[in-house]
Amino acid sequence: MEKRHLGRTGLQVSRLGLGTMTWGRDTDEHEAAEQLKEFVDAGGNLVDTADVYADGGAEYLLSRLTDNLIPRSELVIATKAGSVPESGRRFDGSRGHLLAALDASLRRLGTDYVDLWQVHAFDPATPAEETLSALDIAVVSGRARYVGVCDYSGWQLAKAATWQRAHHGRVPLAGAQLEYSLLQRGIEREAVPAARDAGVGLLASSPLGRGVLTGKYRHGVPQDSRGASPYLSGFVQPYLGERSRRIVDAVATAADGLASSPLAVALAWVRDRPGVASALVGSRTVGQLQAALSVEALTLPGEIRGALDDISAPVHRYPDQGWSEL
Numbered sequence: 001m002e003k004r005h006l007g008r009t010g011l012q013v014s015r016l017g018l019g020t021m022t023w024g025r026d027t028d029e030h031e032a033a034e035q036l037k038e039f040v041d042a043g044g045n046l047v048d049t050a051d052v053y054a055d056g057g058a059e060y061l062l063s064r065l066t067d068n069l070i071p072r073s074e075l076v077i078a079t080k081a082g083s084v085p086e087s088g089r090r091f092d093g094s095r096g097h098l099l100a101a102l103d104a105s106l107r108r109l110g111t112d113y114v115d116l117w118q119v120h121a122f123d124p125a126t127p128a129e130e131t132l133s134a135l136d137i138a139v140v141s142g143r144a145r146y147v148g149v150c151d152y153s154g155w156q157l158a159k160a161a162t163w164q165r166a167h168h169g170r171v172p173l174a175g176a177q178l179e180y181s182l183l184q185r186g187i188e189r190e191a192v193p194a195a196r197d198a199g200v201g202l203l204a205s206s207p208l209g210r211g212v213l214t215g216k217y218r219h220g221v222p223q224d225s226r227g228a229s230p231y232l233s234g235f236v237q238p239y240l241g242e243r244s245r246r247i248v249d250a251v252a253t254a255a256d257g258l259a260s261s262p263l264a265v266a267l268a269w270v271r272d273r274p275g276v277a278s279a280l281v282g283s284r285t286v287g288q289l290q291a292a293l294s295v296e297a298l299t300l301p302g303e304i305r306g307a308l309d310d311i312s313a314p315v316h317r318y319p320d321q322g323w324s325e326l
Helices: 029-041 053-068 095-109 128-140 154-166 191-198 233-239 242-258 262-271 286-297 302-312
Strands: 003-005 012-014 016-019 046-048 076-081 083-086 089-091 114-119 144-150 175-179 201-205 276-281
Touching (some): 003 276, 012 016, 012 076, 012 276, 016 029, 029 053, 029 286, 046 276, 076 095, 095 128, 114 175, 128 144, 144 154, 154 191, 191 201, 242 302, 262 276
Parallel strands (some): 016 276, 046 076, 114 144, 144 175
């Protein structure tokens, strides 16, 4: 599998990454082991997790597999901190919380360091410079090799990246993880231009539109799908409307013309977008992962890419970059 540099850094990541959001909950240890082995055998190295996935269970499961199945040195492990299960506060970007969460992640992962440590979301209740100082401490102390952010808006990302580069001794942001797919191109308005200008690599999460772009929901909600899961049905529902149906139909038409699958077409589109270092695939089964890994052999023809661009294009309204409508 092709490797790409994450932003303006020396860190190389596979252009498809393995997501673990379901590990320890919907994906058991045996299935996770099969997925990880399949992924590494295909040349993948980036494994993305978080301290809140299965309440830490995903990190713990990954540690068991790196002990017994895959050498730690073969993986680029990325994790996140900042989400909190509190009714009155969704995110805590304070230095104290972030560093305590990192230490807890390292214990669960059974490692001295993570390759990429990410702030899970912007916390408006904490000064940005305090949140970012935790990233510096993590790298200087050796607990993280590279750092990034997740789900930051364009101005938040630009501010964070500029702050880190403008002050001597601070650690530049390597990556920004953002949802990106043919069904969700909102990051192209401001976040993508901000990331590319700052030299921050994009990690595209939910590149299959939360599973909808595979076409599995074209005729209803399968009982074994995320859309039918008590945990994830609300995650899928926003992408089951009329606009999504038009885009999914276009992807299916393109797949028929290429003798490929809607999954492969949608994933190849995201993987090769400007600024994307890796597209993160979260599969419930090894069969689903194998289907995603097969996309390595696919490059979309320009005509098909252009047609998909057109049907899924986001509206850029004033004052978005490149705005076309007031």
